[in-house]
Each structure stands twice: as C-alpha cells, then as structure tokens.
Amino acid sequence: MNTDAGKAKASMEAVVVEALDGLKIELPSWGFADTGTRFGKFLQPAAQTIEEKFADAGQVHQFTGTCPTVALHVLWDLPKGTKPAEVLKMAELFGVRPGSISPNVFEDQIYKHGSLSNEQADVRRHALDHILDSVRIAQELGSRDVTPWFADGSNYPGTASIRARKRWMAEGLKQAHDALDENQRLLIEYKPFEPAFYHTDIADWGMALTLARSSGPKARVLVDTGHHYQAQNIEQIVAWLLDEDMLGGFHFNDRRYADDDLTLGSIDPYQVFRIFAEIRYYEWETGRRADIAFMVDQSHNLKGKIEEMIQTAMTAQELYAKAALIDFAALTKAQREQRLIDAESIYKDAFSTDVRPGVREWRRAKRLPEDPLAAFRESGYMERIKRERAGRSAAAGKYA
Numbered sequence: 589m590n591t592d593a594g595k596a597k598a599s600m601e602a603v604v605v606e607a608l609d610g611l612k613i614e615l616p617s618w619g620f621a622d623t624g625t626r627f628g629k630f631l632q633p634a635a636q637t638i639e640e641k642f643a644d645a646g647q648v649h650q651f652t653g654t655c656p657t658v659a660l661h662v663l664w665d666l667p668k669g670t671k672p673a674e675v676l677k678m679a680e681l682f683g684v685r686p687g688s689i690s691p692n693v694f695e696d697q698i699y700k701h702g703s704l705s706n707e708q709a710d711v712r713r714h715a716l717d718h719i720l721d722s723v724r725i726a727q728e729l730g731s732r733d734v735t736p737w738f739a740d741g742s743n744y745p746g747t748a749s750i751r752a753r754k755r756w757m758a759e760g761l762k763q764a765h766d767a768l769d770e771n772q773r774l775l776i777e778y779k780p781f782e783p784a785f786y787h788t789d790i791a792d793w794g795m796a797l798t799l800a801r802s803s804g805p806k807a808r809v810l811v812d813t814g815h816h817y818q819a820q821n822i823e824q825i826v827a828w829l830l831d832e833d834m835l836g837g838f839h840f841n842d843r844r845y846a847d848d849d850l851t852l853g854s855i856d857p858y859q860v861f862r863i864f865a866e867i868r869y870y871e872w873e874t875g876r877r878a879d880i881a882f883m884v885d886q887s888h889n890l891k892g893k894i895e896e897m898i899q900t901a902m903t904a905q906e907l908y909a910k911a912a913l914i915d916f917a918a919l920t921k922a923q924r925e926q927r928l929i930d931a932e933s934i935y936k937d938a939f940s941t942d943v944r945p946g947v948r949e950w951r952r953a954k955r956l957p958e959d960p961l962a963a964f965r966e967s968g969y970m971e972r973i974k975r976e977r978a979g980r981s982a983a984a985g986k987y988a
C-alpha cells in the first residue's frame with residue numbers, strides 16, 4: 589500500500605469508528621417470537637416468554653455491541669400483573685434494557701372497526717385506557733418512547749366518516765400525549781394500507797405530522813420504512829421531518845412489494861444509505877444531533893431470528909458508516925454550483941466505499957468479535973436453545 593492509500597484508509601477508518609459510536613439500534617421483542625404470514629407459521633426454537641426474548645436479543649447485543657434496548661409490546665410482553673422491577677432485572681441479566689413501549693389496540697375483538705377512531709365511544713375509551721396503561725408502564729420501566737400503531741380504517745367507500753374518525757383519533761392521541769412525563773415522547777406511525785384496504789385513518793406522514801402537532805410538543809412522527817407506496821421518496825420525507833424537527837424515529841425493514849418486513853437493506857441498500865445521508869447532512873449542517881430512535885420492525889419467518897437480527901445490525905452499521913463518509917462541504921458546494929455529476933458522485937463514492945475494515949476496527953476497539961455472525965454461530969447458543977426449547981409445542985423436534 590502506498591502512503592496516500594494508507595492515509596486514506598486510516599482516515600476512512602477513523603470516520604467510521606467515530607460514527608459508529610453514535611449508532612444504537614433497538615430490537616423488537618416480537619422479532620424473536622414465532623411469526624408467520626396469514627397462510628401459515630413455520631416454527632423455530634423461537635422465544636415465547638419475555639425472558640427468552642431478552643435472552644435472544646441479548647445475544648445480538650453481545651456480539652454486535654450496538655443493540656442495547658428491546659422494544660416491548662404491552663399485550664404480548666407485559667400482561668396485567670407484570671412487575672416492572674422484575675422486567676428490569678430480567679433485562680439486566682441479559683445485558684439489555686427495555687426500549688420503546690407499544691400499546692396493542694388492533695388485536696382484540698373489540699377493535700373490529702378500529703380503536704381511537706372507532707364510531708363507538710366505549711371502544712374509543714377502552715383503547716385510550718390501554719394506551720394510558722402503556723404510558724404508565726413505560727414510565728415504570730424508564731422507557732422514553734411510546735409507539736402506538738393503529739390498524740384503524742375502513743374497507744369500503746361510504747362506510748365511515750373520514751373526518752369524524754380523524755377528529756376522534758386526534759382527541760385520543762392528545763389525551764395520550766398529555767399523560768406523558770416531561771422526558772417522554774409519543775411517536776405516531778403511519779401506514780397507507782393493510783389491514784384496512786379502502787382508507788386508513790393515519791395513512792401517511794402528512795397525517796401523522798398533523799396529528800403529532802395537534803397532540804402536543806412531545807409528539808413526533810415515526811417512519812416505518814415499509815409503510816409507503818412503492819415509488820415514494822422516503823428520504824425526502826425524512827428530510828422534511830428533520831427540517832420541521834418532527835422526526836421521532838424509525839421502524840427499519842426492507843420491502844419489495846408492500847409491508848414485507850424483510851431484512852434492512854436486503855432489497856435496496858442504497859435507499860437505506862440515502863436515509864442515513866439525509867440524517868448526517870442535517871447533523872453536519874445544524875451541528876446538532878438528530879434526536880431519533882432507530883428501531884427495527886421486522887419479522888423473519890424463514891431466516892433464523894437471532895442470526896437475522898445480527899445481520900440487520902451489521903447492515904445498519906455498514907450503511908450508516910458509508911453515509912458518514914460523505915464530504916458534505918464538497919457536496920453542498922457542488923449543489924450550489926449545480927455540478928450535478930460531481931454532487932451525485934460524492935454520494936456514489938461514499939456508497940461504493942468498502943467500510944468493512946473501519947467497522948472491524950470499531951469492533952476491535954470495543955473488544956467485540958470482528959465477525960459477529962461467525963462468533964454467534966460458534967458460541968453454541970442455538971444448539972442450547974434448540975435443546976432447551978424442544979418439546980414444549982406441537983412441533984417438538986420438528987424445527988427446520
């Protein structure tokens with residue numbers, strides 16, 4: 589290696605190492621449980637209890653060093669009677685902490701026609717009570733973000749008053765917002781369709797932004813990367829929300845068709861890079877760190893769940909590291925001077941850079957394995973949980 593190339597490599601590594609210090613990715617508890625499609629479920633030795641979910645998530649953090657928190661779903665993870673102190677102790681045992689708290693107002697029979705937007709006041713009250721319970725649980729667990737997602741909507745034209753439902757949603761969210769502690773946040777997620785196929789009450793970022801503003805100063809928008817129409821420019825939404833100081837966080841996943849919940853960056857890594865680029869650009873320009881929760885919202889029906897989360901964390905690190913390499917001073921200059929190919933090349937050069945040596949350097953500095961996936965495979969954890977978790981379901985001994 590000549591000296592110039594050596595210097596360039598060293599400076600790339602220094603940038604990557606510094607950038608990765610600031611990247612934390614939250615894992616979803618439900619990503620470690622057996623999930624399926626509406627056509628069927630293929631079983632793995634997946635986590636069933638909250639303890640097992642913390643244990644499995646703890647493996648991802650142990651080997652990647654970048655996933656210290658676990659998002660919890662109140663209905664699935666924290667049933668009535670759960671003692672917060674025990675949950676905290678359990679998480680600590682596995683080296684992680686509870687992260688964002690998701691209420692569940694879409695699964696019970698009562699929510700057939702929606703929750704906070706429901707035409708019936710008693711259903712709206714029931715949903716609000718559950719969300720207020722979730723806010724309280726979040727406070728007891730020291731969790732900052734409350735992250736409701738609403739399936740509310742309708743399937744046929746004319747069957748619902750879109751405006752009335754909007755107002756009911758706004759009313760409920762405001763009450764949820766007002767129950768938050770000073771340091772807590774309400775992150776409002778949107779989704780264009782599914783399960784509702786005619787109209788969804790919070791269908792896009794503009795609706796989520798409107799509701800976040802009417803809720804109050806502690807509300808922000810949550811961008812789930814799978815919750816857009818095919819051609820939508822997600823990084824533009826990100827740029828606008830950043831500029832409005834209204835971007836609260838992400839649910840990361842990738843997609844080919846709709847809300848496919850595939851592995852981050854598996855279909856379109858350049859898209860993820862462009863999102864990170866907007867965030868880094870904002871931070872470079874303002875000198876402020878964007879206050880964003882990076883969360884994963886994926887379900888892995890075919891890949892091994894723990895391995896897949898390790899793969900996701902590694903992918904996020906690499907794409908974030910690439911975005912950190914963008915020379916924003918040069919980019920801004922090229923943009924202002926309307927040198928299109930030069931500006932575009934700055935993006936492409938950063939994206940094309942092999943940042944893996946820098947990521948490995950960061951891992952060495954943190955005393956983490958250079959190859960987290962290989963280290964996990966060698967650890968024997970999968971073999972152990974296969975043994976321990978066999979025999980407790982109808983599929984005993986039949987894990988593929």
Ligand SMILES: [Mn+2]
Pocket residue numbers: 737777812839885
């Ligand atoms: Mn989501």
